Amino acid sequence: MKDRxxxxxxxxLEVIDRYRNTESVFKKYDEQAGICIxxxxxxxxxxxxxKKYRLNLDQFLLDLEDAILxxxxxxxxxxxxxxxxxx
Amino acid sequence: xxxxxxxxxxxxxxxxxxxxxxxEGQEELIVIVDxxxxxxxxxxxxxxxxxxxxxEKKDNDFYLHIQRKGTCESPESQKKFExxxxxxxxxxxxxxxxxxxxILMRSFLKTLLDLKPIPSKLIFVNSGVHLTTEGSEVIESLxxxxxxxxxxxxxxxxxxxxxxxxxxxxxxxxxxxxxxxSLLEADRLIRP
Numbered sequence: 713m714k715d716r717x718x719x720x721x722x723x724x725l726e727v728i729d730r731y732r733n734t735e736s737v738f739k740k741y742d743e744q745a746g747i748c749i750x751x752x753x754x755x756x757x758x759x760x761x762x763k764k765y766r767l768n769l770d771q772f773l774l775d776l777e778d779a780i781l782x783x784x785x786x787x788x789x790x791x792x793x794x795x796x797x798x799x
Numbered sequence: 800x801x802x803x804x805x806x807x808x809x810x811x812x813x814x815x816x817x818x819x820x821x822x823e824g825q826e827e828l829i830v831i832v833d834x835x836x837x838x839x840x841x842x843x844x845x846x847x848x849x850x851x852x853x854x855e856k857k858d859n860d861f862y863l864h865i866q867r868k869g870t871c872e873s874p875e876s877q878k879k880f881e882x883x884x885x886x887x888x889x890x891x892x893x894x895x896x897x898x899x900x901x902i903l904m905r906s907f908l909k910t911l912l913d914l915k916p917i918p919s920k921l922i923f924v925n926s927g928v929h930l931t932t933e934g935s936e937v938i939e940s941l942x943x944x945x946x947x948x949x950x951x952x953x954x955x956x957x958x959x960x961x962x963x964x965x966x967x968x969x970x971x972x973x974x975x976x977x978x979x980x981s982l983l984e985a986d987r988l989i990r991p
Contacts, residue, residue, distance in 0.1 A: 721976060723974075723976060724811070725811060725814060725844070728811055728815070729815060729818065735811070748809075748810060748836070750809070750810040750811045751810040751836035751837075751840070752836065754810065754811050754814060754840050755840075755843060755844075755847075755973075755974070755977060756974055757974055757975075757976050760955070760974050
């Protein structure tokens with residue numbers, strides 16, 4: 713993927729503050745992390761969260777981006793954007 | 800004074816609500832939360848925005864009295880609210896004899912308590928994290944500074960490196976994002 717609207721150096725708070733619908737993604741990862749990420753790691757970066765709770769950082773970022781795209785565009789446009797980015 | 804009731808809200812809603820209120824220009828507000836994680840997160844966020852936070856516990860709830868620093872102060876007295884950051888990258892003060900360095904650092908941190916202006920943050924990195932963890936002789940001085948509103952940040956990577964993450968006795972574990980931002984935003988940076 714060439715460009716990302718979020719980066720590993722953004723904190724959890726920054727991401728949710730900027731893209732509110734990503735909150736559900738963090739909640740989804742709570743089970744895998746074994747804790748409430750938004751409670752315990754709100755001021756940590758995504759990279760730190762991934763490392764700390766052994767999450768796949770790339771997948772984590774993709775899931776967050778998907779949530780952002782889903783809220784902004786219809787599904788056919790999302791697929792188009794993905795193809796363009798991968799291309 | 801605006802009162803925001805965040806009881807029953809899941810993290811990060813209390814922080815986001817507080818953030819919004821501060822961005823709207825609220826100088827003083829009371830945020831009510833009903834769990835420790837929300838209390839700690841709202842406190843940390845408010846302090847990061849340069850606010851003073853007093854916490855009152857009532858039954859099972861926490862009332863965070865948040866006041867932006869500088870409210871009701873004359874322009875002259877506002878000078879004391881400059882962001883003064885003390886950056887401590889070693890458990891020793893100065894270069895030379897190690898034993899002397901330990902004594903000097905202990906003395907420096909104790910002396911900070913008696914001086915004005917009080918720094919807004921103390922950042923501990925590398926071997927400096929030995930000062931905020933179990934076995935340190937300056938824990939009480941640091942706790943007294945924290946009670947005065949000084950943020951005590953210890954580098955998480957450094958704590959990990961020295962195997963001290965579970966032994967932190969004062970302040971909070973921080974990350975490079977917070978540390979770098981604090982250094983960039985500091986009006987004055989002190990490196991003892």
